[in-house]
Amino acid sequence: MTGLYQTQEVEASDGIVETQGSGKLPQRYHSRDMSLPTRPKPYGSDLSNGLLPQPGHALTGKQEHYLKRELLSQQVEFEITELASPTALQRFGAPFRSDYGEVAPVDSDLPILRFIFVHHVRNFPFLDQAREKEFWQDKLQVFLELFAQKHISSSEDRLEESKRRKLAIKAKKLVELMMVSGIPTASGYEERIRFSELEVVDRGAQDNGLLVNAPEGHSINGWDVNVAGVRTTSVKRNFRYHQHAEFIIRVRQAGKPDHYIGRRYGEFANLHKRLRTELPGKVLAPLPRKNKSATSHTFFSGGDDDDASSVSSGSTQNTGFAHDDGSSLRSLVGGHRRGASLQPDRASPRVSGEYRKEHVTLYREDQRVSLRAFLRTFLQNSQIAESKAMHDFLTRNPIKVNEEEMEDIERRKLMDEKRIEEQRRFYEIARQRAKDLDVYMERFRRDIVEKNGLTKLFQEIKDKERIADLSTEYQKFAEWLRIEVAATIYHLFLAEDNSPELFAQAKRIHSMLPYGTLKQVIRFANPAAVMNGVLDLFLAQPFGTRSLAQRVFGMALNDGIKAFQKSIDALVAKIDDDVFCEKLKSFTYADEPTKNKIRAEAVADGVDLVVAILKSEDIKPELTPEQVGIAFNAYVAWNNAVENVDDAMKSGAQLYAYLKQLLKMYTRQRDKAMMLSVIEEPVTLYLFRDLFKIFYEPLVRVYKSANVYNSVTDFAAFMDDMFRVLDLAQRQDVSADPNQTVQSFIDLCARHQDNFYKFVHEVHIHDNGLFTQLMGWLEGILEFLRHGPRGGKLDMNALFQGAVDMGQIDKEAAIMEIDSLIKWQEERKKWHQGKTRQKMAAANSSASGGAAVSTPPPGSSTFRSSDFGINEADLADLDDEDESGSDSREDSEEDANPIAAEQKRRAKKQDHLRRNAGEPVKPEVKQLKNLREGFLSMLRMVLAD
Numbered sequence: 001m002t003g004l005y006q007t008q009e010v011e012a013s014d015g016i017v018e019t020q021g022s023g024k025l026p027q028r029y030h031s032r033d034m035s036l037p038t039r040p041k042p043y044g045s046d047l048s049n050g051l052l053p054q055p056g057h058a059l060t061g062k063q064e065h066y067l068k069r070e071l072l073s074q075q076v077e078f079e080i081t082e083l084a085s086p087t088a089l090q091r092f093g094a095p096f097r098s099d100y101g102e103v104a105p106v107d108s109d110l111p112i113l114r115f116i117f118v119h120h121v122r123n124f125p126f127l128d129q130a131r132e133k134e135f136w137q138d139k140l141q142v143f144l145e146l147f148a149q150k151h152i153s154s155s156e157d158r159l160e161e162s163k164r165r166k167l168a169i170k171a172k173k174l175v176e177l178m179m180v181s182g183i184p185t186a187s188g189y190e191e192r193i194r195f196s197e198l199e200v201v202d203r204g205a206q207d208n209g210l211l212v213n214a215p216e217g218h219s220i221n222g223w224d225v226n227v228a229g230v231r232t233t234s235v236k237r238n239f240r241y242h243q244h245a246e247f248i249i250r251v252r253q254a255g256k257p258d259h260y261i262g263r264r265y266g267e268f269a270n271l272h273k274r275l276r277t278e279l280p281g282k283v284l285a286p287l288p289r290k291n292k293s294a295t296s297h298t299f300f301s302g303g304d305d306d307d308a309s310s311v312s313s314g315s316t317q318n319t320g321f322a323h324d325d326g327s328s329l330r331s332l333v334g335g336h337r338r339g340a341s342l343q344p345d346r347a348s349p350r351v352s353g354e355y356r357k358e359h360v361t362l363y364r365e366d367q368r369v370s371l372r373a374f375l376r377t378f379l380q381n382s383q384i385a386e387s388k389a390m391h392d393f394l395t396r397n398p399i400k401v402n403e404e405e406m407e408d409i410e411r412r413k414l415m416d417e418k419r420i421e422e423q424r425r426f427y428e429i430a431r432q433r434a435k436d437l438d439v440y441m442e443r444f445r446r447d448i449v450e451k452n453g454l455t456k457l458f459q460e461i462k463d464k465e466r467i468a469d470l471s472t473e474y475q476k477f478a479e480w481l482r483i484e485v486a487a488t489i490y491h492l493f494l495a496e497d498n499s500p501e502l503f504a505q506a507k508r509i510h511s512m513l514p515y516g517t518l519k520q521v522i523r524f525a526n527p528a529a530v531m532n533g534v535l536d537l538f539l540a541q542p543f544g545t546r547s548l549a550q551r552v553f554g555m556a557l558n559d560g561i562k563a564f565q566k567s568i569d570a571l572v573a574k575i576d577d578d579v580f581c582e583k584l585k586s587f588t589y590a591d592e593p594t595k596n597k598i599r600a601e602a603v604a605d606g607v608d609l610v611v612a613i614l615k616s617e618d619i620k621p622e623l624t625p626e627q628v629g630i631a632f633n634a635y636v637a638w639n640n641a642v643e644n645v646d647d648a649m650k651s652g653a654q655l656y657a658y659l660k661q662l663l664k665m666y667t668r669q670r671d672k673a674m675m676l677s678v679i680e681e682p683v684t685l686y687l688f689r690d691l692f693k694i695f696y697e698p699l700v701r702v703y704k705s706a707n708v709y710n711s712v713t714d715f716a717a718f719m720d721d722m723f724r725v726l727d728l729a730q731r732q733d734v735s736a737d738p739n740q741t742v743q744s745f746i747d748l749c750a751r752h753q754d755n756f757y758k759f760v761h762e763v764h765i766h767d768n769g770l771f772t773q774l775m776g777w778l779e780g781i782l783e784f785l786r787h788g789p790r791g792g793k794l795d796m797n798a799l800f801q802g803a804v805d806m807g808q809i810d811k812e813a814a815i816m817e818i819d820s821l822i823k824w825q826e827e828r829k830k831w832h833q834g835k836t837r838q839k840m841a842a843a844n845s846s847a848s849g850g851a852a853v854s855t856p857p858p859g860s861s862t863f864r865s866s867d868f869g870i871n872e873a874d875l876a877d878l879d880d881e882d883e884s885g886s887d888s889r890e891d892s893e894e895d896a897n898p899i900a901a902e903q904k905r906r907a908k909k910q911d912h913l914r915r916n917a918g919e920p921v922k923p924e925v926k927q928l929k930n931l932r933e934g935f936l937s938m939l940r941m942v943l944a945d
Contacts, residue, residue, distance in 0.1 A: 061189035064796045071935045086148040095132040105944040115943040125773040139687045150674035186795035221385035224252035227372040229409040259398040274389035288370040288501040295365035366500035373498035440476030454775040486745035515716040523709040557676040564669040571662045588666040705766040714755035791945040814927040827920040
């Protein structure tokens with residue numbers, strides 16, 4: 001992560017070591033410092049980095065931290081998993097009811113989630129007004145328990161990661177990060193592993209990184225493509241020839257010679273259609289609109305060319321359509337803007353050895369770069385890059401470019417390079433201007449990160465009516481924001497390949513919006529009354545019948561159930577065995593203990609779930625010996641067909657493929673039915689109505705009293721002004737002064753900043769304390785991250801020594817397990833560092849060829865994670881886990897060929913293993929598990945406040 005390792009480095013072996021003692025400032029020792037004291041290594045282990053435990057302590061600072069991290073990780077995983085239990089909230093404690101009476105904080109089975117709920121969810125502005133019984137117990141708890149009782153299918157049942165599972169993994173990592181960073185140890189000597197080399201790698205990436213719009217050296221999933229030029233083609237229709245623009249695409253693949261292809265705009269549209277057919281369900285980026293406009297630019301020709309080259313250059317001014325058998329750039333350029341294609345500036349006689357200006361019109365230049373962005377966006381997805389449609393598009397019917405077309409390609413390549421250089425200079429100037437504010441931004445940062453800093457900021461906004469009245473630090477912060485917004489506008493609407501398309505789309509939307517009408521509607525309408533009326537309309541249940549909302553959602557879900565039933569009927573007919581089908585259906589609707597038992601048997605026997613279901617005696621009806629043999633033979637044929645791609649085996653495996661598909665269809669149909677039953681429950685409607693009242697009505701009151709309707713006109717004026725500045729910037733030559741370009745965007749923001757500030761100020765002074773509550777809520781989270789819970793700290797030494805004294809763990813074995821965890825973390829960081837270096841090397845290689853990665857905006861490093869109490873190393877660990885556990889490919893879509901779908905799934909798994917080859921495996925711990933009960937008791941006491 002960029003900028004992550006800029007402070008507080010602690011190197012794993014012989015770099016920088018930082019220790020923190022209670023009430024002491026951090027001490028840093030560098031290996032290059034000759035005065036560094038040496039320490040004896042502890043009892044035969046070199047994993048403690050040469051540090052002995054402090055006097056009276058059983059563990060070193062590093063051992064403390066990673067023991068705490070491991071035990072917290074186990075507890076967080078347990079609590080996140082337990083949330084799926086119907087009885088989880090009953091063991092949660094207040095405000096939820098329990099069949100066992102009130103659960104005290106020190107008795108909660110879920111102390112971490114209880115702490116987060118009590119301190120950071122229940123007291124969230126809006127929710128703090130919710131009543132304990134009416135909302136939390138009678139509605140939310142009933143709804144969540146009802147949903148848990150439905151047992152919606154898991155990822156294992158569907159052979160794909162469900163959204164709930166992905167959400168649970170992300171929630172576990174975030175909660176673990178919060179607890180590890182927020183809860184300190186009692187000794188004050190807690191240490192973490194860090195690698196300072198990563199800072200150098202990331203900074204190198206920043207230095208080389210710029211944009212991904214370069215014409216060369218930008219390989220994506222094996223394809224390096226550039227829409228390099230534009231030519232005309234002549235097509236005879238009836239009696240006349242018609243001229244069409246054709247985009248010349250340079251295609252490069254590793255180990256193959258470059259080739260060029262010519263594609264008309266319609267062929268890009270056909271590619272889009274073919275991909276929709278080949279990859280059904282895939283969300284595809286829209287095709288850029290057709291844009292026939294040309295772009296004029298000024299180039300400076302070299303001064304050492306001879307007269308012949310001058311004549312050749314001048315001879316390209318052809319204003320008519322020249323017809324030939326092939327193509328003619330000259331005719332297209334001249335036909336679009338006559339007499340302006342390649343017109344040299346003849347204001348003075350040209351002297352050999354001097355530079356001369358050429359005004360060049362590049363036909364359909366905006367369309368070219370937008371189509372390049374379109375292609376590269378598609379190639380970012382590996383499924384699209386490997387599709388037959390994309391392969392055919394990029395390889396079919398290669399062409400040979402002539403001299404005139406190559407000249408056009410070179411001019412457009414030069415145009416790309418000039419555009420990138422202009423962008424580089426823009427960002428350099430913007431960063432320099434932001435850097436000039438560093439002194440003030442450092443003061444602003446200190447003001448924000450100190451106690452009640454956010455509250456002070458919003459109180460200042462509430463008290464001061466204009467930006468000019470703010471204190472100096474806040475005025476400089478506003479100046480910094482102007483630079484940030486200016487850079488963002490420039491990046492979105494000018495810098496990217498797809499910027500022309502985005503700019504045109506934004507202008508169309510802006511021209512269609514009736515701002516005046518919208519202002520009057522907001523001014524005179526009562527949105528709270530309107531929304532209440534809409535809610536009454538959709539949620540009313542006349543005479544106890546289903547509400548309109550229930551009917552609408554029910555209709556959608558019923559359509560899905562019927563669609564699944566059609567697929568089920570087709571599969572049942574193909575299987576042609578009622579016993580097989582009935583057994584799979586019985587499993588789908590069986591109780592959860594029976595399902596879990598069969599799943600465990602499948603794992604223990606190392607067979608597929610379908611095999612375990614068919615042979616299970618717990619699911620009726622039972623199979624005959626002949627049917628068992630058929631099922632087993634089908635399973636063997638299935639595995640052979642998937643792994644060996646044998647056509648002879650595929651036919652025998654088809655039965656098992658149908659059985660797997662049928663189980664998936666039954667599971668999804670049941671999920672739809674369970675969701676339908678949840679929606680039809682009255683508590684669902686009541687919960688939705690209460691949530692609306694809690695969140696929507698206070699906001700409506702604020703915006704009504706703050707006269708927000710006046711801001712509609714201000715926003716329209718800003719959009720008009722922004723489009724005027726962008727139009728002017730687009731018409732400027734690439735050789736224009738970037739200082740003026742930067743200043744024009746900053747001036748744009750300056751002209752409208754007072755209107756924006758007025759909007760925030762008016763909302764704040766009429767918020768009835770809402771903003772103050774929100775800032776207090778945020779600062780409560782920051783207070784926990786910076787200083788820990790008010791209940792105290794975790795005494796890991798006392799926990800460890802107590803377990804040793806009571807004989808719960810073997811000291812030597814436990815120390816070895818902790819040290820093995822430290823070694824695993826060190827090796828994992830080294831592995832991740834190696835991957836990072838490879839990525840940076842690839843980025844640097846691309847950068848040397850013209851391409852690069854995107855750079856952070858100016859001033860983006862003003863705040864660091866440590867300012868908000870999140871340790872950089874802990875955040876890096878979360879990033880490492882995301883990297884090692886992430887998969888760039890999306891879940892495979894439902895495939896008409898089940899064998900091909902299984903092959904994709906297994907190939908996807910193998911690809912994941914290959915990309916993570918060499919990743920250290922977490923060591924198994926046994927002794928440390930015996931600390932869990934004592935740790936849970938200590939954790940409850942610390943988080944009980």
